[in-house]
Amino acid sequence: MLSDFLAIRLREALQGARRQAERHGETVLATASAPVEPSAFDLPSLFASRPKRLPAFLWLGTGDHGMVGLDVAWEAVAQGEERFSAIAAAWRRTAKNAVVSGEEGPVALGGFRFDPRRPTSELWRGFPDAVLSVPRFVLRLRHGRGQVIVSDAVDHATDIEARFTALLDAWSRLRELNRNPDSTESAMPELRERPGDRPAWTALVDRAVATIGRGELEKVVVARTVDMTFSAPVPTGSVLDRLRDANPKASVFAFERHGACFAGATPETLLTMENHAFQTMALAGSIGRGADPDEDGRAGERLLGSAKDRREHRLVVETLRRALEPFCTEIHTDAAPTLHKLPRVQHLMTRFGGRVRGGTSLIELVGRLHPTPAVGGVSLETALDFLRRHEDLDRGWYASPVGWIDTDGNGEFMVALRSALIDGRRATLFAGCGLVAGSEPDSEYRETLLKFVTMADALGLRELAVRAVPAPRTQTGTRPRPL
Numbered sequence: 001m002l003s004d005f006l007a008i009r010l011r012e013a014l015q016g017a018r019r020q021a022e023r024h025g026e027t028v029l030a031t032a033s034a035p036v037e038p039s040a041f042d043l044p045s046l047f048a049s050r051p052k053r054l055p056a057f058l059w060l061g062t063g064d065h066g067m068v069g070l071d072v073a074w075e076a077v078a079q080g081e082e083r084f085s086a087i088a089a090a091w092r093r094t095a096k097n098a099v100v101s102g103e104e105g106p107v108a109l110g111g112f113r114f115d116p117r118r119p120t121s122e123l124w125r126g127f128p129d130a131v132l133s134v135p136r137f138v139l140r141l142r143h144g145r146g147q148v149i150v151s152d153a154v155d156h157a158t159d160i161e162a163r164f165t166a167l168l169d170a171w172s173r174l175r176e177l178n179r180n181p182d183s184t185e186s187a188m189p190e191l192r193e194r195p196g197d198r199p200a201w202t203a204l205v206d207r208a209v210a211t212i213g214r215g216e217l218e219k220v221v222v223a224r225t226v227d228m229t230f231s232a233p234v235p236t237g238s239v240l241d242r243l244r245d246a247n248p249k250a251s252v253f254a255f256e257r258h259g260a261c262f263a264g265a266t267p268e269t270l271l272t273m274e275n276h277a278f279q280t281m282a283l284a285g286s287i288g289r290g291a292d293p294d295e296d297g298r299a300g301e302r303l304l305g306s307a308k309d310r311r312e313h314r315l316v317v318e319t320l321r322r323a324l325e326p327f328c329t330e331i332h333t334d335a336a337p338t339l340h341k342l343p344r345v346q347h348l349m350t351r352f353g354g355r356v357r358g359g360t361s362l363i364e365l366v367g368r369l370h371p372t373p374a375v376g377g378v379s380l381e382t383a384l385d386f387l388r389r390h391e392d393l394d395r396g397w398y399a400s401p402v403g404w405i406d407t408d409g410n411g412e413f414m415v416a417l418r419s420a421l422i423d424g425r426r427a428t429l430f431a432g433c434g435l436v437a438g439s440e441p442d443s444e445y446r447e448t449l450l451k452f453v454t455m456a457d458a459l460g461l462r463e464l465a466v467r468a469v470p471a472p473r474t475q476t477g478t479r480p481r482p483l
């Protein structure tokens with residue numbers, strides 16, 4: 001049962017929303033919230049206990065902010081190049097009219113497709129070009145406090161009492177499920193590389209470097225996938241637990257749609273906004289972690305001193321600055337890149353902060369920034385054209401913005417890296433590398449292995465060998481080869 005307190009607020013919000021819907025002749029979002037004891041819930045287990053096929057959302061930010069959303073009260077879907085402005089406009093209208101009873105208004109979570117001009121493959125069938133959803137039930141933990149937020153969409157004909165009872169019933173069923181999280185049975189993963197993958201990667205990198213050599217491109221980020229198969233359905237709750245525990249500097253996300261779950265632990269902030277203050281970062285240029293502090297320090301120094309990685313990074317910094325300038329009254333950045341050390345890999349990072357002009361929309365600005373040259377390239381159109389022709393892969397939501405927004409327009413969007421699409425007994429893992437003049441297929445290949453490790457580890461694969469074996473330039477074998 002909902003607490004009496006929340007039940008009173010919910011009925012009040014539903015009634016208010018119905019009056020508003022009668023006045024305006026459109027659907028209105030009703031939201032009620034009340035405090036809960038934060039320690040009563042474990043967010044990954046709550047996510048994992050969702051009934052099959054119920055849409056579910058998980059967001060674990062780098063601070064103490066996390067939330068789980070279950071089911072959908074309101075959703076905007078958009079297709080095509082204008083997807084960001086369409087979603088921004090839909091949210092602005094809905095947020096403005098929402099009827100709120102309690103401290104917290106509705107929170108919407110969503111994601112975007114990397115390139116809407118590429119056809120959607122079977123793999124990403126449940127993930128449209130852009131979706132923003134307000135979950136029906138959200139449990140949000142922030143600053144050591146917890147809130148349950150219940151939302152529903154109401155129109156002039158909604159039977160408020162029937163809706164109220166249905167929400168109470170649904171919530172008590174979900175609370176029951178929270179006590180029975182998914183099985184922790186070992187799903188015994190196997191990771192196989194498809195036989196043609198390594199030569200295809202070598203050919204792709206060679207082609208990109210040749211295109212760069214001809215002066216047609218400065219940088220392009222190419223990506224590849226590996227598949228993991230499991231003897232039983234992937235226990236998502238344990239995977240998300242492991243992602244959270246192993247990646248304290250990353251934001252952990254999971255979006256479950258139509259039975260498939262897109263999840264990851266990404267280190268890259270695309271844009272956060274709070275009361276006109278924004279933050280973003282350039283993250284590009286990578287090297288592995290050393291086995292001990294000395295070796296690790298030397299690897300970091302090599303990365304800081306690598307002309308190739310500095311060029312790869314500088315293009316992101318310059319492009320971000322140019323994209324932000326028209327929208328900002330103030331921008332400050334780190335004077336030089338620093339090392340961002342993650343468990344298996346370290347990156348060059350330049351942080352940006354400042355203030356946006358009044359009226360700037362978080363989602364529209366996210367659309368202006370995406371894709372940065374950390375996942376796309378320079379020049380952007382030539383890089384996208386290169387990827388459309390030569391990258392034999394549907395990126396879906398990988399390398400794209402995922403995040404959340406509230407009714408004041410504050411929120412957080414990350415670039416969905418170090419991620420995988422989990423569907424029953426199969427997971428497809430994604431990783432990419434920035435290529436500039438001087439990039440080499442073998443070392444870029446090893447870099448993708450380092451990037452796969454985040455998800456491979458969480459999915460229970462203990463030893464993803466990151467071997468320094470040079471790739472055979474031609475390979476004709478047909479047997480799958482373990483990595």
Ligand SMILES: C=C(O[C@H]1C=CC=C(C(=O)O)[C@@H]1O)C(=O)O
Pocket residue numbers: 221223268283284285286347373374375399417418430431432433434435451
């Ligand atoms: C494209 C990815 O990483 C980006 C972010 C950091 C470093 C990168 C690099 O060094 O290539 C990439 O630009 C990925 O993880 O799939």
